[in-house]
Amino acid sequence: KNEVEQSPQNLTAQEGEFITINCSYSVGISALHWLQQHPGGGIVSLFMLSSGKKKHGRLIATINIQEKHSSLHITASHPRDSAVYICAVRPRYGGATNKLIFGTGTLLAVQP
């Protein structure tokens, strides 16, 4: 079983819809990252969370440390949001390193 699980693996939405992508992990963590990767593109960091909630524009990320779960929400989705969204955690057992463990990603397609 992977230490970081994302759901769904694939998601198709209509423009304007509210989107939720989930991430569950099984290890103690010091931080969780949400990343975005456009097709054939590089990886961009959207959020880093260790507790609570963060918002940037139409994107909202939440984390529940007790339940080992995080969600990424996209409000008023747009075709330009189409990308792979990746959850990654920094395990507490990593010590002085900044090693991340990655989920396999959620492929989001937003149709006009």
Next chain:
Amino acid sequence: NAGVTQTPKFQVLKTGQSMTLQCAQDMNHEYMSWYRQDPGMGLRLIHYSVGAGITDQGEVPNGYNVSRSTTEDFPLRLLSAAPSQTSVYFCASSYSQGTKTYGYTFGSGTRLTVV
């Protein structure tokens, strides 16, 4: 522009050839790492470095070497390329203070094909 610069963006190698993927950052981050991304799998750590002169193996180190002679540069060497090393490679950097991690930044990736 500040960030992580990876070169080349694309490369085709023949089996048995060697090459070096370059990675440089200008943010004075002490932590740098190399990942490979394969279809259906999460990014996997190849090698990492917590500072100049210090490197260590990640999850999938076989067939790769690294060195960290300066804070800025962290090249990845493929010693004798194999088709199984066909992948997209990402370099990343970050820094931390105590248990807090800051500024995880990725390069734009190198798409490598070994024929």
